Amino acid sequence: MNAPMSDDDAELERLLAEVSPDELGRDAVREAHRQLEKDLLRLADPLPPADFLTQVMAKVEAEPRRVSNAELRSATVITLVALAASIGAFVSSGASANGVAVSLARTFVSAREVLVGFGSGLAAVWRTAGLPLSVVLAVLVMVTLVGFRRLLTPMNAKAVS
């Protein structure tokens, strides 16, 4: 329950004196306030709409949860441990800086071959079947992607929008 009014008697007397200079008037105000307090204490908070909780939870479900500091710390630790382990494995297998450079150059060469091959393939499609085949393939890919997207959309997304 609320703190007893007697603790603030001096302050209340000062405030009462502001309202009414004479004792009789102060008594009347005091009594009116007492009655008002009784009436105010009978008031209650209104109930929110019936679907309030559902609406709040739908909004909460639609909201991506913020990454916590603990999760961030764990992710950093995992990344650093994985990096340290891979460097350790790399060093322990006897690889040197020269070896790394050679593998990197080999990757570039093979990537160039892949790109040239892809370009030749596209040129061949264009020359043989031409535009209609390309359009059909593009439409097929788009329909498949849209289908996948519809399948993966969560059910509650509709309730929120």
Place this chain on the structure above:
Amino acid sequence: MLPSLSMSLGTMTADAEQPWAQEVRRARKGDSSAFAALVRGLQRPVFGLCLRLLRTEAEATEVAQETFLRAYQNLERFDETRPFDLWVLTIARNLCLDILRRRQKVQTEDLEPHALTFASSEPNSEEKAIDNQQRQSLEDAMGTLSADDREVLALYYVQKRTTKEIAVIMGVAPGTIMARLFRAREKLRTRMMAAERGAA
């Protein structure tokens, strides 16, 4: 209402575990049922405060929902040693004050208070009807007060908060609350007297 809400009324112990602590911890780990329990326990005081400050049901509903969403988004920042209900009520209050400030700035809102009916679930006998009428006239008179006065009266008398709790929510010194309450009551008394004289 959750039992934990009534436990939080009038008590502000920092050393003992707060009544909401378990639900908050579970909600932080992504347990939506724990957060739903928190919303269920606080929806009425939060909506009530929003409605008394904003005076429109649609806006109060919107802001109360936004309050819980903000609370969810910032759960990590909540200090578990402090009362969760006061934290949420402070968010609600700040959102309401933003809207009230915007209203004043734009000045498109009419200055007359909205006629709100605070529904009662009590049986509809003649005595209850008179009682409801008295309550409604008190609510109407409250509606004519400033947002600050409405807020302090609602928190102290309707939600039965202590002056210390109100001071936390309003971000003022606890010593000023009793004076604010007195001034709000006095304004309410004069408004009600004027209304009675007008009706007579």
